[in-house]
Amino acid sequence: MPQRPAMMGEQAQVYTLEQMFRAAIAGQKAVAVWRLPLSDKVQACVQLGQQYTTGQPQLETSPFGFFFCPFQVSNQEQNIFIKGDIYLDGDTLAPAADAPQQQLQEFYTSLQEPPGINGWHTSTKPEDYTYQTEQGFITAVEKAVEAIQAEQMEKVVLSRNSLESLPEGFSPVAAFEDMAAAYPRAFVSLVSVPGVGTWMGASPEILVSINEQQVFHTMALAGTQTAVENVADAIWRQKEIEEQAMVERYILSCFKKLRLREYTEVGPKTIVAGNLMHLRTDFKVNLKDVHFPTLGTDMLELLHPTSAVCGLPKEPALAFILAHEGYNRSYYSGYLGPVNSTTGSHLYVNLRCMQLQQQQAILYAGAGITEASDPQKEWQETQHKMQTMGKVLDVIR
Numbered sequence: 440m441p442q443r444p445a446m447m448g449e450q451a452q453v454y455t456l457e458q459m460f461r462a463a464i465a466g467q468k469a470v471a472v473w474r475l476p477l478s479d480k481v482q483a484c485v486q487l488g489q490q491y492t493t494g495q496p497q498l499e500t501s502p503f504g505f506f507f508c509p510f511q512v513s514n515q516e517q518n519i520f521i522k523g524d525i526y527l528d529g530d531t532l533a534p535a536a537d538a539p540q541q542q543l544q545e546f547y548t549s550l551q552e553p554p555g556i557n558g559w560h561t562s563t564k565p566e567d568y569t570y571q572t573e574q575g576f577i578t579a580v581e582k583a584v585e586a587i588q589a590e591q592m593e594k595v596v597l598s599r600n601s602l603e604s605l606p607e608g609f610s611p612v613a614a615f616e617d618m619a620a621a622y623p624r625a626f627v628s629l630v631s632v633p634g635v636g637t638w639m640g641a642s643p644e645i646l647v648s649i650n651e652q653q654v655f656h657t658m659a660l661a662g663t664q665t666a667v668e669n670v671a672d673a674i675w676r677q678k679e680i681e682e683q684a685m686v687e688r689y690i691l692s693c694f695k696k697l698r699l700r701e702y703t704e705v706g707p708k709t710i711v712a713g714n715l716m717h718l719r720t721d722f723k724v725n726l727k728d729v730h731f732p733t734l735g736t737d738m739l740e741l742l743h744p745t746s747a748v749c750g751l752p753k754e755p756a757l758a759f760i761l762a763h764e765g766y767n768r769s770y771y772s773g774y775l776g777p778v779n780s781t782t783g784s785h786l787y788v789n790l791r792c793m794q795l796q797q798q799q800a801i802l803y804a805g806a807g808i809t810e811a812s813d814p815q816k817e818w819q820e821t822q823h824k825m826q827t828m829g830k831v832l833d834v835i836r
């Protein structure tokens with residue numbers, strides 16, 4: 440049985456998110472903060488021990504906590520699990536039943552102390568960041584279009600990063616609160632792990648979710664244009680329609696591999712994500728009706744990386760990305776989210792995100808390339824996607 444946090448137990452106490460985050464940073468602890476779409480409840484958890492890396496996530500047997508997984512597992516980037524030893528639900532802080540007692544007491548003591556410095560964990564990886572130039576990205580897109588025309592693949596998602604200055608006095612918790620207010624429909628997150636670093640984002644894309652009613656949910660999200668006032672007026676070009684249909688086909692092939700036929704499929708429909716619109720098809724399975732206890736874990740293993748972040752077929756698209764993208768995606772286009780929380784397990788694709796360094800932030804964005812791609816437009820699309828985090832950095836307090 441998954442260990443859920445002791446809810447309103449003896450030690451449940453009222454603290455602010457800022458207090459909890461600062462105590463975690465000061466105590467060298469891993470912390471995750473999130474807000475689910477269309478919810479006003481901020482949740483957070485802190486792990487008191489130091490072992491964060493984990494193997495392939497097992498959703499059904501995992502204790503309560505938060506997964507943070509890269510695009511590709513490597514020596515540098517591994518799957519991280521932040522076990523929820525302490526859980527903040529709204530403003531109530533409660534320990535898990537199996538939290539290590541001594542570290543718990545130390546954490547509570549540090550919460551009583553005056554707030555520590557306004558900081559965050561940074562990566563201890565060697566500073567080998569490379570940044571893709573506009574010309575470099577455009578050349579990669581041109582090569583991708585050629586490879587698609589030569590039938591080496593149907594679609595590939597090419598991405599890039601960009602370095603931006605952090606405004607003076609930047610506070611991750613205040614920025615999280617800004618994101619939560621600005622992007623009510625997104626999964627909003629702030630994750631900070633010693634040695635690994637700090638990431639923030641407002642993702643529009645569920646990878647795998649299983650809610651309290653035991654409903655499994657995944658989605659095909661692709662196709663991008665700038666948002667219009669009235670969503671009903673949105674007109675989609677054939678290029679975007681096909682690009683999104685490829686993601687649908689990929690999800691259906693995963694269900695087929697598991698021989699699962701009892702799913703519902705709704706869409707594609709137009710959805711708004713920040714300043715952009717996408718096409719989305721929702722796939723759901725009611726696990727109360729369908730006996731498939733490991734569906735979450737099995738689909739997670741098959742889906743990631745989906746053709747919304749990698750391409751179709753997966754293998755040649757991945758090989759193309761590794762050969763031509765020209766930088767390390769790290770945790771961008773990986774996935775993250777709570778598992779076995781009081782509201783279920785909700786893993787999102789790590790999109791519209793940034794990584795915090797000491798004085799700067801690295802922003803990430805990609806675009807789906809098909810035979811009909813115009814390289815300059817794909818570059819602009821990545822600019823628009825970076826605006827989601829760019830707006831958070833523009834806020835000067």
Ligand SMILES: C=C(O[C@H]1C=CC=C(C(=O)O)[C@@H]1O)C(=O)O
Binds near residue numbers: 598808824
């Ligand atoms: C790869 C990203 O978005 C994906 C999700 C929605 C639309 C996409 C597109 O139109 O290319 C991408 O597949 C990103 O935001 O970096």
